[in-house]
Amino acid sequence: MQIYTTVDEISADAFANGGAVAIGKFDGVHRGHRALLARTGEAAAERGLDPLVFTFANNPLSFLKPELCPAPIMSRAQRLDALAAAGVTACVMVPFDAALAALSAEDFVTEMLVQRLHVKYLCVGADFRFGRGGAGDVALLEEMSTKLGFVVEVIDEVEDEEVGRVSSSRVREAIIAGDVARAARMMGRPMSVRGEVVHGDARGRDLGFPTANLGGEVEGLLPIDGVFAGWAIVDGVRHPAAISVGVNLTFEPEGSPRVEAFLIDFTGDLYGKRIEVQFVERLRGMVAYSGVEALVVQIEEDVRATREILAMH
Template sequence: MLRLTHPDQLPEPLRQRGTVVTIGTFDGLHRGHRALLGRVTALAAERDLASVALTFHPHPLEVLHPERCPEMIVSTGQRLDLLESVGLDVAVAQQFTVELAQQSPREFVEGTYVRDLGARAVVVGRDSRFGRGNVGTVDILRELGEELGFETVVLDDVGDEAVERWSSTAVRAALARGEVDEAARQLGRLHALRGTVVHGEHRGRELGFPTANLSADTEGLVPADGVYAGWLVRCDLPAGAADARLPAAVSVGTNPTFDGQRRTVEAHVLDRSDLDLYGEPVSIELVERLRGMERFDGVPALVEQMALDVQRAREALA
């Protein structure tokens, strides 16, 4: 997948060939997003066009209304990796600015979709809005498409009988409750945190449960404090390689038994004490919340609970 930082960087051969384009924040790339992107790639294949997703960073609300901006489920880097996983030809992660927000619907469509991206079809959700003040609607997009030479393809919301619709808002709410299994159901995959393994307090090793601590700049929305069953994925190893994906018990929180103040994410790889992961980029995929974070009356009680956590994690991952 070709990764660009502005629509005008699209290579001329692709622009001349023509594209099927969609636009969105795509935070988390949940199952609704995947359905829309699947329509983009399928339509592009049918018409021998290039498939393109246009997204923005930072989130538009962070620029226009920072007090209303939600926490992001994934980082921009994670989002691009997820976009690549659905089979797109091109992803454009454009910097969102006040100047861009001030473009009228016509200015945006003529400049971005037609001139820069050579759109032959634009795929959007039914509630899609664009242009200054979000005044651009699906009907306006369709009218502009008829005038400027592209088709507007509108998809209905996607969900199932158990939810009103797949949405990033619902995923954030599930993670805030620690319900990583519900988040995974909406995402269509396990929610993951990504970072570099750094040195921590080394208490886990002293207690017999060595942990891989993620750096403070961890990517991905950290769920509610607690202990989780999950998988530690070593990003530098090829998928399927030995020790590339390891079962783990994951702790999220401040270590209240030791009066900790800093919130950390650390993973204990089950049944392994021979690993040296310091400095490695890893991804932690969360499967199930085992319990909330607790303060214990002394180290022996904590160690006893950690042993139970490891057993429950082993059972959950089996």
């Protein structure tokens, strides 16, 4: 995938055939986003245009009203990887800064979409807003498109028969609440975090359940504390895993929260590797146990439940 991190990187002939442009935040790259991406790809093929995504490296609220900005579901790198996996071949991911915030809605269309991206087809969600103060909307796009020679198509929200409306805000709420199964239903894949495996206190190994501890900056939004069934992706290979998020209440109730994954039936050295941890279902909350024996019994039950759940996935 070709990635542009500033508009100045876009050469005059970058989209010489004309751009079929999908615009959005794409946080979570959920099923609604993928419907928009799929339609953009179809339109590009039908019209002989260059398909591309325009998005921001940061949520505009992080610049405009940081106190109101929600936690991102994905890191920038995770979003780019998910867009590439969805078939995107070119992505313009620029920082939302003072210059963009000051751009009027009309200037955004003429300077960014028409002059920079050579837009001939534009695909947006029904609630898309743009330009200074969010003054621009779909009605303005449609009005300007007739004058400037491009087509606007609006993609309705995706409705799931089980969980209802699919949106980034609802995915975020589900993850934070620990309902990772509902989040996965809306995303069309398990939600995940990733990071580097670091040395821990080796307590899991002493108990017979060595865990991969994610340290440093962990990419992705963490769910509420608890134990989860899921997967660990190591060097492109998926392994079943029982995952713990939070503080070890039995041994270190005042310790720092962390992500630990016990890779079931895995042998090998993971230290220093970057792995991805995918969450499938929450098993239980965090509990302080009376001693090692009670804790080991519970871990054995967690592993058994994880095997059973993953067998259905």
